[in-house]
Amino acid sequence: MLIRLLLLSLISSSAINAQADFDVDDADSLDFSSFHSSKKPAxxxxxxxxxxxxxxxxxxxxxxxxxxxxxxxxxxxxxxxxxxxxxxxxxxxxxxxxxxxxxxxxxxxxxxxxxxxxxxxxxxxxxxxx
Amino acid sequence: MKPSNLALAIAALSGAVLATPALAENDITIYGKANLSLNQVDYETDPEDQWNLTSNASRIGVKGSVAINDELKAIYKMEYEVAIDDGDSDGDEFKQRNIYVGLQGTWGTVIGGKHDTPTKLIGKPVDRFNDLELGDIKNLLEGENRESNIVIYSSPKFAENFSASVAFIPGEDSDDSDGETNDGLADATSIALSFKNEQVYAAIANDSEVDGWDLTRLAADFTLSDKAKAGFIFQDGELSDGDVEQTGYIFSGQYTIDKIVLKAQYGMSTYDFGAIETDLTQITIGADYKINKAVKAYTYYSNIETDIETDTTYDDSVFSVGLEVKF
Known part of the structure; x- marks a missing residue:
């Protein structure tokens, strides 16, 4: 079960990452609207x-x-x-x-x-x- | 939740997205960065002269939103610091950073949880060595606080370029600086007003009783050209019980040459303890080399001189080379 969960994490995170255009740059900000808007890859x-x-x-x-x-x-x-x-x-x-x-x-x-x-x-x- | 269960929680959460396509309209994103540096440290205030590896607030976060209706959504963010160098974030594998749940609509955003105060956040664009040992402005200025039990309302943009944030922090029966019990709704507050267009970022913020300090901070950053930026922070504050005052400022700038960003930062801070004063002077220079959009290598040197009025002076310095990967 643990291995399955970790595999799912790896698979899904790599797919999700493709959409995250460095949210970390927006993370420490008061602009919550920008941070929570969906970011498309360049x-x-x-x-x-x-x-x-x-x-x-x-x-x-x-x-x-x-x-x-x-x-x-x-x-x-x-x-x-x-x-x-x-x-x-x-x-x-x-x-x-x-x-x-x-x-x-x-x-x-x-x-x-x-x-x-x-x-x-x-x-x-x-x-x-x- | 035990920190060691965090990976499992993320795995389960991420797996749920794959397993339930019906929830596709509710987005979830994993993000973060790994930032590791090799530092040559020479401290006199805390005698230490060594080489070390430092994680520089490397982090992993999960953010997402769930639509409630066409005009309202619930939002959340859970971000943890990860110690890449030794797996020890203040005794834990993961250390809590900004974490919240809230609501967002055309009227703005309201969140509650643990979060940086508005006063801290307005200074970030000027802090060009943020999260780096000795280079971060937290080594010089009060007001760099991440507060538990904080509620923040952040407005949408108004008058085209302005936005405002208001935060309050219930004391939850903690003792204030006068020894009285804080049990109100807004025992501490932090408010900020900011302006931003393509050339100018400017903001002013005020803390009241946040981490025991009352202070006002002014920050501005200017885009001088497509290669050059410069900014400053000025702030004035005092302990809420009035025993200690602090005045400080930061000047910083950067200049881009192709893939290299040259950066410099100078700051000064004076603590007035009544009987004596202590001056802190911070000088940091460095360069980033952008390997690609997600990866950069960097180097910097930072020095903080502590000058106590009793003719005692300490020099702390760091020379560092590092690598940062964003994802």
């Missing part, structure tokens, strides 16, 4: 797994795994990349086709400024067969 940009199995009931399918691919492009010619936005869209689709031969659902896209006129174009997606 968003991971690359290869983020939306593991919500802790909240899922046993009879539901696990959610698909989200991934992110990105390519650098430039609005004008730069020292780092001569590629235009049009060019990297094609490159991203090649990557998606390689990762998901049966097709994919693009969840969102965004561009992040790097320097000068250079950006990173991101696609967040999951494969249709997962």
């Amino acid at each position: 968003a991971k940009v690359i290869e983020q797994s939306q593991d919500k199995t802790n909240n899922a009931s046993p009879n539901t399918q696990p959610p698909p795994t989200s991934r992110v691919v990105y390519e650098r492009y430039s609005l004008t010619r730069s020292d780092h990349t001569p590629y235009s936005a049009f060019y990297v869209i094609e490159a991203l689709h090649r990557q998606l086709a390689q990762h998901c031969p049966q097709g994919w659902l693009k969840e969102k896209e965004w561009s992040q400024h790097i320097e000068a006129s250079d950006y990173l174009l991101h696609y967040q997606y999951h494969c249709l067969t997962e």
